[in-house]
Amino acid sequence: MAGSSFGTLVRLTTFGESHGKAIGGIIEGIPAGFSLDYNQIQHDLDRRKPGQSAIVTQRKESDKVQFLSGIFDGKTTGTPIGFTIENEDQKSADYTELQKAFRPSHADFTYQQKYGIRDYRGGGRSSARETACRVVAGAIAKQILAQKNIRIDAFVYQVGSLKWTGEWKSELKTISEANNVRVPSEELAVEMENLIREIRKEGDTIGGGIRCVITGVPTGLGEPVFDKLHTELGKAMLSINAVKGFDFGSGFDSISMKGSEHNDLFTTDGTTKTNFSGGIQGGISNGMPIDFRVAFKPVATLIQEQDTINEDFEAVKLMGKGRHDPCVVPRAVPIVEAMAALVILDYYLMQKAYKK
Template identity: 45%
Template structure:
């Protein structure tokens, strides 16, 4: 089982939904980065459950403890281990799933591949393991900030409700003002109403999360197998519930002519820019200095209380199932920080690999 990502800046994720703890070990962070538990906690608070009516009611403080890698308020170049202890598991809610895989969950795949499957809360396959992503991403974001790089994720669509296109400043200002983490406050109200309506029906709804990374230098990534867009697509697609990834215009390029979408270059204040950014900041597998823009399509949370068809793999009989427990009617708002974190991990790795960040000592 693969639980590690990154080449120079590596994240190893561990733990399960109803296990003792979840967390991550971050290896390859250079020494002398100012870092505290609060830096990581601020990011974890954005994804923790039980914060609004549109998230799961499971109550977890998600308080991180740093076990290693920091000395006198700065990283020391050694592995940084962060752990969050689970405190509010309701494992009894999941006993019925021991041999009856839930529709559109990973249960059947786990049972088929590993045999010994922790079905409580989805075990290692639960969205709760993204705490490891966020621990790694919080450190990556702090590292990228030393180079002026900022990453923001926001919800652009829930169901059929779409947000208006806004400036980065407007998005940055508004996402903290609503539980959807949407930059368009009017659309956010409609999105919240839709999520709550689906929740009352015992159902769920999906959406789209967009991530924007700014102040990226040109030249990150490789032209063939270590392409920056390839690595971004890989880590974003590895987030549970993500069923599609776009960079720049994405699937919107298919009905356009090159003359309509090519990003033409120009020089302003002795800086090379492009007139448009349809490529999303990445061309030929490498960054071109423009903002890197990605979008992920997130499916409706498959844990719903409506009656569904499944099977019993022990008796080999058809079954009916009604899923109980505490689940998000829409996972998109909590995925925003996971998308930010995942993007930050890839960018930090490539910044080190390309020589923009010293691999050992920030003061070196």
């Protein structure tokens, strides 16, 4: 199976299935000599783990990471960092009906057609449980970037039709992390949580959006043509389970704008008066905040009967079972931050390699 590795100089390879014994990863390219805060790594895992509130899946996983290599006396050695996270609360019996039937809009059908075999227990390799490995790697990358004064903040800005349209400031992180939805508004957090609870009672799911703002990024990160900075960020975000869209800066709103409205005019200190470019021009960072949004679809597993087919292409009925998120965005915030951190650190080290 190809496609389990991400990155160039900083490269993450993940392994494991949702209902296997463990998941884990190998991180290559982390420079030597960096002191790691294990509590901060665990904090990010806790932000992603299931069972953290009443509006997420109630699967109980401690998600305690065990490092196997690449760290000595709390510092990175420059060698590959290996780690595992045990699976503790699998309920494979919830998935027995999926041995022959395909869940609509899941990877069940495509995995079966591609490989001729699939782990039907929770989706196996296609399960979002794999993203815990990304959070470990991203938490390490964020700590290194923080020493370079690069900060990555992601937060929920939309659930269904409810949308936060305020101006992001780093001080709002305290508010977004203090509520179950992770939106930077106490009032909107209540509305969004109530909506998610209502949707869950119906046995249904709902989509949402996450915005990420990266500050302190120096100019010059990114490669021309095929390896543009926003191209890699887009690939990183679109690799996350349930993601259906990515845009940065003005994004799709730029369609209705005139060039005279959209151009980011320079000031004499090298910054720009506006940031419709989202901190990236020509695929290269321009020193302004990198600002992008990620769209997540409604979770495909519904706790209600749906029409589908079995392996013989016969029409059957299927009722979703198991413990699933009615809306993925509250738990996806640290995943977005992690993937952004891996991209920025990778390009930071590439740019550093160019300079004498």
